Amino acid sequence: MKMPSLEDELFPSTPGKFKIDRAHNMNRQFHRCFASTSTMFLWALFLIALTASYLSFQSFVDSGSRYFSASWGGIQWEKQVRNSGQIHRSGGMSVLVTGAAGFVGTHVSLALKKRGDGVVGLDNFNNYYDPSLKKARKSLLNSHGILVVEGDLNDAKLLAKLFDVVAFTHVMHLAAQAGVRYAMENPNSYVHSNIAGLVTLLETCKSANPQPAIVWASSSSVYGLNEKAPFSEADRTDQPASLYAATKKAGEEITHTYNHIYGLSMTGLRFFTVYGPWGRPDMAYFSFTRNILQGKPITIYRGKNRADLARDFTYIDDIVKGCLGSLDTSGKSTGSGGKKRGPAPYRIFNLGNTSPVKVPELVNILERHLKVKAKRNIVDMPGNGDVPFTHANISSAQKVFGYKPTTDLQTGLKKFVRWYLSYYGYNNRKGVQ
Numbered sequence: 001m002k003m004p005s006l007e008d009e010l011f012p013s014t015p016g017k018f019k020i021d022r023a024h025n026m027n028r029q030f031h032r033c034f035a036s037t038s039t040m041f042l043w044a045l046f047l048i049a050l051t052a053s054y055l056s057f058q059s060f061v062d063s064g065s066r067y068f069s070a071s072w073g074g075i076q077w078e079k080q081v082r083n084s085g086q087i088h089r090s091g092g093m094s095v096l097v098t099g100a101a102g103f104v105g106t107h108v109s110l111a112l113k114k115r116g117d118g119v120v121g122l123d124n125f126n127n128y129y130d131p132s133l134k135k136a137r138k139s140l141l142n143s144h145g146i147l148v149v150e151g152d153l154n155d156a157k158l159l160a161k162l163f164d165v166v167a168f169t170h171v172m173h174l175a176a177q178a179g180v181r182y183a184m185e186n187p188n189s190y191v192h193s194n195i196a197g198l199v200t201l202l203e204t205c206k207s208a209n210p211q212p213a214i215v216w217a218s219s220s221s222v223y224g225l226n227e228k229a230p231f232s233e234a235d236r237t238d239q240p241a242s243l244y245a246a247t248k249k250a251g252e253e254i255t256h257t258y259n260h261i262y263g264l265s266m267t268g269l270r271f272f273t274v275y276g277p278w279g280r281p282d283m284a285y286f287s288f289t290r291n292i293l294q295g296k297p298i299t300i301y302r303g304k305n306r307a308d309l310a311r312d313f314t315y316i317d318d319i320v321k322g323c324l325g326s327l328d329t330s331g332k333s334t335g336s337g338g339k340k341r342g343p344a345p346y347r348i349f350n351l352g353n354t355s356p357v358k359v360p361e362l363v364n365i366l367e368r369h370l371k372v373k374a375k376r377n378i379v380d381m382p383g384n385g386d387v388p389f390t391h392a393n394i395s396s397a398q399k400v401f402g403y404k405p406t407t408d409l410q411t412g413l414k415k416f417v418r419w420y421l422s423y424y425g426y427n428n429r430k431g432v433q
Ligand SMILES: O=C(O)[C@H]1O[C@H](OP(=O)(O)OP(=O)(O)OC[C@H]2O[C@@H](n3ccc(=O)[nH]c3=O)[C@H](O)[C@@H]2O)[C@H](O)[C@@H](O)[C@H]1O
Pocket: 178, 179, 180, 218, 219, 220, 221, 271, 272, 273, 274, 282, 283, 284, 285, 299, 300, 301, 302, 309, 310, 311, 359, 386
């Protein structure tokens, strides 16, 4: 029996129709074969195109997040950052100030720049309160040669880039979600800034070479329900009354961890109700001023048994001195290459005024400065995170860097009212609600 040839296998013959059939079959097979090769080719092309477009989309998203959502990057930008961070005195420092367009951030940045330190600001300009006030503070900083980079603490790439461009010796970390009562409205914003943002910043600092020393804003609110007065740094801080306080307390523990593991020098400052020119519109002294001038009622909270609430109101210039004193005495971080090389300082200081004033008395002072009577609406304190009083013991800061507040509430509010009227005018020309 004749074995079928390969040709026969491929093109089985039908007698009488062979030629035609064979030609037809060959044609069909050729087309099938050609069709499958070209289909494969097309598929391959399609896959290559798909992969290429996926990759370029990814890089578009990557660079998009950098160049479109936050305006940073490029040679010109790096030059501006470098100039701003340049030190102009011997033994000076270059400081990254987070929250630079905030109330305390603006004042501290100006004070550092004025004495010849390099300052680069970072701020996300969020709308927790009127961003136009933050923009005005930014303009003020710009006019003193301080660049404020617009970006979020959680942007690790931006933070790393800033440390690439400037070898910061210090970080003054003031960016935070502030406000005690707002924490019930928007709890996640506190986690985003005060916890996640803090960790992102510390991760950058721990990997930086050299590592900077870090001074950051904690809060008097960490004392929470502590009743022992005045509040000393060694007192209990495990009974926070608000989520804001809890995130600041968490910050104290988180910074301890980074100090312990990576040798970062850490100083936490417990600020006591800071007030003054360029202040925060969400705070009582500010919103009271606005309402009194607009003839609107103000709500004054009252504590248990109709007791007045009191705060150790601290003037901004005193706080600035405390911040600079902390930076100057911070000591060095010891880590390098992300590893601890020895113990580094870990410090916590109260920065208060040491003389609490009752809230109705604050209103009396404002009435005198504004020459307008307030329409007082006195209500029982809602359970919204407030504490009945605060009172700082400042002996520790006094001992270590000579901290000594010199501005009483009467004098400080006078300066605030003068600024308020020059900025907003009697008729609130800038339209703050
Ligand atoms: O030391 C801090 O660590 C915190 O200080 C600040 O918090 P507080 O001390 O709560 O300041 P602030 O709101 O001005 O209320 C002052 C007083 O007015 C009372 N108060 C307030 C509002 C109101 O409408 N009526 C009223 O009586 C109120 O009950 C209180 O008794 C910062 O905002 C905070 O971010 C944090 O930095």
